[in-house]
Amino acid sequence: MLLPFDTLVHLDRSAGTPVYQQLANRLIALILEGALKPGMPLPASREMATLLNLHRKTVIAAYDELQQQDWIYTVERKGIFIAENLPEIKPRSFKAAARTGAYAENASFPYYEAMHIALPLYVKQTPKYTIDDGFPDPRLAPMDELLKASRELMRIPENRYGLISGASEGAWALREALTTHLNNSRGLNIHSQNILITRGGQMGIHLAASLLLKPGDKVIVAAPNYHLADLCFQQLGAHLVRVPVDAEGIDVDRIASILEKQDIRLLYIIPHHHQPTTVTLSAERRMKLLTLIRQYKLPVIEDDYDYEFHYSGGPLLPLASAPHQGQVIYIGSINKSLALPFRSGYMVAPPDFIAQCTYLRRMIDLRGDTLMEASLAKLFENGTIQRHLKKSSKLYEHRRDVLCDTLSKQLGSAVQFTSPQGGMAVWAQFDPSIPLVTLARRAGEMGLRMSDGSSYKYGVKDQNALRIGYAALNDEEIRAVVGILRKSVEGK
Amino acid sequence: MLLPFDTLVHLDRSAGTPVYQQLANRLIALILEGALKPGMPLPASREMATLLNLHRKTVIAAYDELQQQDWIYTVERKGIFIAENLPEIKPRSFKAAARTGAYAENASFPYYEAMHIALPLYVKQTPKYTIDDGFPDPRLAPMDELLKASRELMRIPENRYGLISGASEGAWALREALTTHLNNSRGLNIHSQNILITRGGQMGIHLAASLLLKPGDKVIVAAPNYHLADLCFQQLGAHLVRVPVDAEGIDVDRIASILEKQDIRLLYIIPHHHQPTTVTLSAERRMKLLTLIRQYKLPVIEDDYDYEFHYSGGPLLPLASAPHQGQVIYIGSINKSLALPFRSGYMVAPPDFIAQCTYLRRMIDLRGDTLMEASLAKLFENGTIQRHLKKSSKLYEHRRDVLCDTLSKQLGSAVQFTSPQGGMAVWAQFDPSIPLVTLARRAGEMGLRMSDGSSYKYGVKDQNALRIGYAALNDEEIRAVVGILRKSVEGK
Incomplete structure (x- = not known):
């Protein structure tokens, strides 16, 4: 046949x-x-x-x-x-239906329970406006300077091998440049062996938490907290102990009383512009917290993702700059500062911890993109980044003011917020009579993509609030976005 | 005072x-x-x-x-x-010694035992030549085309937000382009929801293994094996069950008898050009293995990192193209194919497994660099990648011949190897009287950086062998490298 x-x-x-x-x-x-x-x-x-x-x-x-x-x-x-020596196989149906292959159905793999959390759908069509979470403006990104630096590096034949392979701890030049930048701008006192270059802040959180946490361990986090940090710790099997945040930041007295009674393995904190609420930890609470860190030898992940953008006076120094006996693992983001379309961040920690994280990073992702890292180093060395930060900080401050002003005038009592001292977003609480899910749906119909608030109520009471990022919107866009918000609030 | x-x-x-x-x-x-x-x-x-x-x-x-x-x-x-309200702190010494900060010493973090493996030192100075592990030639990389595609994508204002944020499963366009490419070139039968874009192959291995393995689980690996896969499984707490490799690939009969007796959670296999030995799994063993996979519902990670480069006839189809009831997780590398200085790879698996891996990837690294992913998609769409693969495959075949020829002529019986059917490296076993550690030291003095063989003897008997990558060396460089090897063998 x-x-x-x-x-x-x-x-x-x-x-x-x-x-x-x-x-x-x-x-x-x-x-x-x-x-x-x-x-x-x-x-x-x-x-x-x-x-x-x-x-x-x-x-x-x-x-x-x-x-x-x-x-x-x-x-x-x-x-x-x-061939005859092939084992006999039962024939399958001959129907020539498309896509009947081995991957058509789900295999019977067992999964972690904690993994079953819905992922947001990836939408192909692009809306007219987007309210992001606090993103920098890619229109300002020093892309031309970066590409120029890349081309110059590639032109040198001796660099060839190094630029497609490279070190798992990050390009040596970038670690050096960051050391200088962090010592100058944040009062840190570190060598380059205190630095691991990561992809972005999230990788730093994951690496540090993977090393420190065993299933069942307890982690203190703010309530509310950056939800991807919460999920990261829970994915590693940790239990979250939530401590409220008020206008002065996380409640440090509460942390003290928890430390007295419970065995806490880790504190995750965003003291500068807390995610999502944007509040800054007061000087007094900082001092108290540092005493607790030393007293309990408490490992801390300090996430300082938008340190560079502070408008009311200078930024507050990180906990990492204070005496903490090496207990504070300091995490920062480069892509959040520069608006570059390449994820890049870093971790500062004692040298042996950096070595361990480097090992783990290698298992996960071998290494970063060395060419990109080395190019970033050039941009630190020639001052491009410092100039960019100065310029964009000024602009973002202006945009913060425009957004706060427009929100007040257009939305009145329908929205509550405090103008943030820095960062790239306003924490806006909407009147409970206007659920964010409804608002987001109405706004979506008018071409505005925005959060329905779900990522801000993870594990805590729904505050009907979201972060309105202003850094990536120019004045005109801010007014258009707030205009749509107003119409959505009014139900038109 | x-x-x-x-x-x-x-x-x-x-x-x-x-x-x-x-x-x-x-x-x-x-x-x-x-x-x-x-x-x-x-x-x-x-x-x-x-x-x-x-x-x-x-x-x-x-x-x-x-x-x-x-x-x-x-x-x-x-x-x-x-300020008065600050808690009292014991003063430290006033000595103005440099670098006395909190990070000067190591903190007392507890670490995983398995982590204590020495990392290779990062060397700043660049040697004249490098023997790599089987890397493509960055001189051939379609960098200009990639940058052109990037610039075009960035020019469109609607892309702005999407290109610095984006989906954790990878840019939609790249998943689509890869689906077409993999269906055409490898006889796969998949949709884009079967694909997760990863950073490189290593991330795919890590994600899949993280989902499948619990501490104490057993994994079958080849002996020898790609050592970073071994380390990745061990870091997750798994036990390795090693199965020898001969000229026909991994010993499938041995796998069968292990499956009869032991509870195996995972098989990791590189059937095409095995790392490090370069051998290809024979058709007969493939068939037998597929029967075992179906019979035991055995989860498999098939690492097919250099499928694109096969010179003796066409490449063998992956296990993933055969009926395996969705059990084969197929891992590939884009950067290994294109010689681009950006890590990029993919995983093919059933949709629910992809969704779980996407979730985990988000915890580790949020997402890839969307701009780069979308640019790669353009290069698939306009045929640049297909042309590049054709051109470079031809050149690498030539370089393989030059290397094998030169090795035979120059080193004679001091080195044993079989010319590989494909890939980017020769598996070269040196005479036991010339330990690789000695050879690498001597070669280093003459400006040649090469492995001392340590990464190839992880967990197995020392074969005094290393992979000599030829793809990134032109004819002249191959002759120079082999010349230094000869002098190093002769002890001059």
């Missing part, structure tokens, strides 16, 4: 793969699917060529290929046969 | 941070270190300016800063004082 090869074999003449190779591949698939059984004859090349409307040479090339790979053999004057 | 401020305060006038800010930061540090205690007076601005050789306005700006942040307060006609 001859198989219906014309139905079973689909070839795409416009594809990058040669047609003879496609034919060989398809015949192997038929052998593996059991449609072509060991010992079965194949049509002669001329016959197959007619069946499939191909040139005979194409079929011969495919058969040669199959013979080389031991899938078929030729017997002089008898014909071509499927 | 006045503190020796001139010794305690070091200011860098050439730094990016303004001097007044540096002074404020340093004074805060002194408060935190306990050198400046609550209630203590500070020198008047004029006095401090003289002490530090600064303009008085600079000191006033620093004091303003400190006052705004509540670190100090002013009493009319009395002077400036350190």
